[in-house]
Amino acid sequence: MNDLGKKVIYQIYPKSFYDSNGDGVGDIPGIIKKIDYIKKLNVDMIWFNPFFVSPQKDNGYDIANYYEIDPRFGTMADFELLVKKLKEIGVGVMLDMVFNHCSTDNIWFKKALAGDEKYRKFFYLRKAKPDGSLPTNWQSKFGGPAWAKFGDTDYYYLHLYDPSQADLDWHNPEVREEVFKVINFWRSKGVKGFRFDVINVTGKDEKLVDSTDPVQEKSLYTDTPIVHQYLKEMNQATFGQDPDSVTVGEMSSTTIPNSIEYSNPNEHELSMVFTFHHLKVDYKNGEKWSKMPFDFMKLKELFTEWQEKMDKGGGWNALFWNNHDQPWALNRFGDTGKFREKSAEMLATATHLMRGTPYIYMGEEIGMIDPNYSSIRDYVDIESKNAFEELTAKGMSESEAFEIIKTKSRDNSRVPMHWNSEKNAGFSNVTPWLKPTDEERINIEKELTSGEIFNYYQKLIKLRKDEKLISDGHIKMFLKDDKQIFAYERYLEDSDEKLLVFTNFYGKDAVADLPEEYQNKEVELLLSNYDSHLESLSKQINLRPYEALAIKVK
Numbered sequence: 001m002n003d004l005g006k007k008v009i010y011q012i013y014p015k016s017f018y019d020s021n022g023d024g025v026g027d028i029p030g031i032i033k034k035i036d037y038i039k040k041l042n043v044d045m046i047w048f049n050p051f052f053v054s055p056q057k058d059n060g061y062d063i064a065n066y067y068e069i070d071p072r073f074g075t076m077a078d079f080e081l082l083v084k085k086l087k088e089i090g091v092g093v094m095l096d097m098v099f100n101h102c103s104t105d106n107i108w109f110k111k112a113l114a115g116d117e118k119y120r121k122f123f124y125l126r127k128a129k130p131d132g133s134l135p136t137n138w139q140s141k142f143g144g145p146a147w148a149k150f151g152d153t154d155y156y157y158l159h160l161y162d163p164s165q166a167d168l169d170w171h172n173p174e175v176r177e178e179v180f181k182v183i184n185f186w187r188s189k190g191v192k193g194f195r196f197d198v199i200n201v202t203g204k205d206e207k208l209v210d211s212t213d214p215v216q217e218k219s220l221y222t223d224t225p226i227v228h229q230y231l232k233e234m235n236q237a238t239f240g241q242d243p244d245s246v247t248v249g250e251m252s253s254t255t256i257p258n259s260i261e262y263s264n265p266n267e268h269e270l271s272m273v274f275t276f277h278h279l280k281v282d283y284k285n286g287e288k289w290s291k292m293p294f295d296f297m298k299l300k301e302l303f304t305e306w307q308e309k310m311d312k313g314g315g316w317n318a319l320f321w322n323n324h325d326q327p328w329a330l331n332r333f334g335d336t337g338k339f340r341e342k343s344a345e346m347l348a349t350a351t352h353l354m355r356g357t358p359y360i361y362m363g364e365e366i367g368m369i370d371p372n373y374s375s376i377r378d379y380v381d382i383e384s385k386n387a388f389e390e391l392t393a394k395g396m397s398e399s400e401a402f403e404i405i406k407t408k409s410r411d412n413s414r415v416p417m418h419w420n421s422e423k424n425a426g427f428s429n430v431t432p433w434l435k436p437t438d439e440e441r442i443n444i445e446k447e448l449t450s451g452e453i454f455n456y457y458q459k460l461i462k463l464r465k466d467e468k469l470i471s472d473g474h475i476k477m478f479l480k481d482d483k484q485i486f487a488y489e490r491y492l493e494d495s496d497e498k499l500l501v502f503t504n505f506y507g508k509d510a511v512a513d514l515p516e517e518y519q520n521k522e523v524e525l526l527l528s529n530y531d532s533h534l535e536s537l538s539k540q541i542n543l544r545p546y547e548a549l550a551i552k553v554k
Contacts, residue, residue, distance in 0.1 A: 004246070004271055004272065004357050005355075005356075005357070005470070005471030006464060006465050006471045007045065007357050008043045008044055008352075008359075008360065008461050009043060009044065009045045009046070009047055009094065009246075009318075009358070009360070010038075010041055010043040010046050010047070010359070010360050010362065011046070011047045011048075011324070011359055011361045011362060012031060012046055012047070012048050012049070013026075013049045013362060013413075013414060014028065014031065014048055014049060014051050015049070015059065015073075015433065016362075016415065016416045016417060016427070016432075016434065017030055017031055017034065017362060017416075018030030018031065018417065018419070018428075019427055019428035019429075019430075019432065022428065022429050023428075023430070024428050024432045024433050025072055025073075025428075026416070026428075027072070027078075028051065028069065028073050028075075028078040028079055028082055029074055029078055032078070032081060032082055032085055035085050035089065038086070038089065038091065040448075041360075041365065042461050042462075043091060043461070044092060045092035045093065045094050045192075046086065046091060046094060047095075047195050048094065048095060048096060049096050050096045050098060051069055051070055051073040051074070051079075052064075052065060052066055052067075052068065053065035053069070053070045053071075054070055054103060055103055055105050055164065057103070057162050057165070057382065058142075058161065058164070059381075059414075061098050061165070061197060062101075062103040062105075062162065062165045063098050063102055063106065064102070064103040064105035064106050064107075065106070066185075067182065079189070080189065083190045083191070092192045092193050092246070093190070093191050094191075094192075094193025094194060094246060094248075095186055095193065096195050096197060097182070097194050097195065097196050099168065099179045099182075099196065099197070100160070100167060100168065100198045100199065100201050100202050101159065101160070101161060101165040101167045101168060102168060103165065103166075104163070104165075104166050105164075106166075108122050108123075108178075112125075112150075113150070118174070122169060122172060122174070122175050123150075123158070123166050123167065124157060124158035124169050125150055125156070126155065126156055126158070126208065127155055128154070128156065134147040135147055135156055135158075136209060136211070137211060138158075138208075138211060138217055138220075138221075139214070140159060140160060140161060140163075141160055141161055142161055142162050142382065142383055142386060143386045143387075143390060146159055146160055148163040160201060160221065167204075168202075170202045170203070170226075170230055171206050176233060176234070179234070183234070183238040183239060184237075184238055187238065187239065192239075192244055192246060193246040193247070194239055194245070194246075194247045195247070195250065195274075196247070196248070196249045196250060196270070197250050198252050199227070199231070199249040199250060199251070200222060200223045200227050200249065200252060200254055200258070200262075201221050201222050201252055202227060203221065203222075203223070203224035203225070203226040203227040204220070204221040204224070205220065205224070208220075218252075222252055222253050222254075223251070223252075223253065223258050227258075228258075228267070228269060231262065231269035231270060232267070232268055232269055235269055240268055245271070246271050247270045248271060248273065248274055249262055249263075249269075249270045249272075249273050249274065250273075250274045251273045251274060251275050254273065254275055256306060256309045256310065256313070256315075257313070259273045259306075259315050259317075260310060260314065260315035262315070263310075263316040264313065264314040264315050264316075265314070266314070271316060272316040272317060272318045272356065272357055273315070273316075273317065273318060274318045274320070277302045277306070278299055278302045279321075279326055281294045281295045281296075281298045281299045281302070282294040282295070282332055282407075288387075288408055289387045289390075289404050289405075289408060290404060291403060291404050291407050291408075296483065296486075297483065299333075299486075300480065303477070303486070307354055307355055307356075307475050308475060308476060308477065310355070310356075311355055311475050316356060316357070317354070317355065317356035318356060318357055318359055319354050319356040319358040320359040320361070321333070321348075321364070322360075322361035322413055323359070323361050324410065324413055324414055325413075326413055327370050327407060327408055327409065328364075328368060328369050328370050328412055329347055329364075330343060330344055330347070330367060330368075330369050331369055331407065331412070333505065334347055335507050335546065336369040336370075338507070339507050339545055339546045340367050340369070341367060341451070341452050341453055341529075342529055342530070342546035342547070343507075343546040344364075344367040344453045344456075345452070345453060345456045345529035345548060346503050346504065346505070346529060346546040346547065346548040347503075348453075348457060348460055349503055349527070349529065349548035350486055350501070350503045350505075350548070352460040352463075352464065353470055353488075353501045354475060354488070355473065355475045358460075358464070360457065361413060362417055363415075363417055363418065365453060365454050366418070366442060366443070366447040366451065366453055366454055367442060368413075368415070368442055369438065369442065370412040370413075371411075371412065371435065371436065371437040371438070372438065373406065373435070376402055378435055379405065379411050380411055380433065380434055381409055381411045381414070383410060384408075384409040384410065384411060387404075387408075388401050388402070388405050391404060391405075415434055415435070415436050415437075416428070416432045416433075416436050418436055418438075418439040418442055418443040420443050420444065420445040421439055421440045421445070424436065425439035425443060426443070463526060463527060463550070467499065467526070468492060469490045469492060469498070469499040469552070470490060470499065472492065473490035473491055473492050473499065474490070474493070475488055475489070475491075476488065476489050477489075482510075482512050484504060484506050484508075484510040485502060485503065485504055485510050485543060486502075486503045487501060487502045487503070487512075488500075488501050489501075497552060497553065497554060498553045499526070499550060499552055499553075500518060500523075500550070500551045500552075501549070501550050501551075502541055502547075502548065502549045503547075503548045503549075504543035504544070504546055504547045504548070505546070506545065507546060508545055509543065509544055509545065510543040510547075511540055511543075512541050513539060513540055514538075514539060514540060518553060519537060519538065519539050520537065520538065521536060521537050521553050521554070522536050522553075522554055523535065523536055523551045523552060523553050523554070524551070524552040524554070525550075525551055525552075526550040527549070528547070528548065528549050529546070529548045530544055530547055532547075532549065534549070534551065537551070
């Protein structure tokens, strides 16, 4: 299985990692300058968010040229050097491939606009309805209708995201061929990893119809059967030829049966999937732009369902709390104050010891938290600004709307990396594109000299490499009704050893009665985020605030 279970992947948002040339924006030479830090992480691969040529209407997820590095991030020579330097320290490269849509600045779209018949067939071009209304009533995920006027023609083009992101028509074999060419170009540069952006919304029907409601609307273009066919074809034509390739699909509103098919090695589609159900447990009535404490029981239920069923079906999960689209997990599920270290370590334990491949988002390993901004003007993200407008238009006061943006904005995690406590957090010698806050309290220099989170992550990474129970084991949850503790067992079919993982999700002590099969057993403590000594289990388990324990039962 390509040792997927032993790998740990680190995510770098290039724009925010390190600015080498003083323009306030992170770049590829900046990443090269920090190779020594990357080496300390002991990860196997780095997923980079897009640094291809882009007008940056959606932070590089609107690609105008798939074959070139955007000059604001560097040159092709810089990229080749990065691949070489990372290879020297045993780290692979995973690139972000955005193929559901391309930028309206892309040559394909420009040629289509100029009337080139071949390229018009690359997009979903439809005429208005007889009554003059838009081709369908679909809504863009960034707000407003999902159709925009196609130049000065009678046609409209579909954009599920920003109007500058035109959806590509995957029904057209020539589109798929172009996509495969792009992947093979980067493979020829030594790239072995690929992350596919919202890949499961590529399977729209050829005949687009009105939706009856927002939930049903998603089903018209999300996770449809044809996506599996596209992925099998892509696998065969590209990365499937590399035995050591690592691929992950970002799956919007997917299901377990589909995710099993996407990621079961026998299906020859992808190595694993990113799914997001667990990161919606603080959405009030499913609405992202709301503010509520996370629903712990729902979180447990989702982890249980996804982990156990993916295991039974032979699928494979990407394990993560954070990425460039999510506010920091510490603000949502942990404690950013007194228990910042302990809750950061507990959250890491909960996901890292599950079945799958863990991802660490840059800054997570030092316990970074949401920035403390004072005005909507501090934010850059298009989605956040639109949401602020929509919330206030609905009659919400500006201060209420701002509180919601603060807790949910994608900019939260896009804040520049805190390298030290100097001006601009040591990220740049000029004002950065997005403002860091709290860098005096939380920064890499301080963490490496006197912190505990970074070292704890190192222990988790080493455990995954050393313990077959973690890399290859099955999983089953227990203490399912406990309102404070999330616990699971990892086991192998050919061994009596078990790994028990206990995590206390709250800032108060927790006690639980152990299932009988674990009582009075001799154990070996593999890991704890407190100073703990444990040689045997009694009838109960006691956990301190945000305590995490990993125990091997013999």
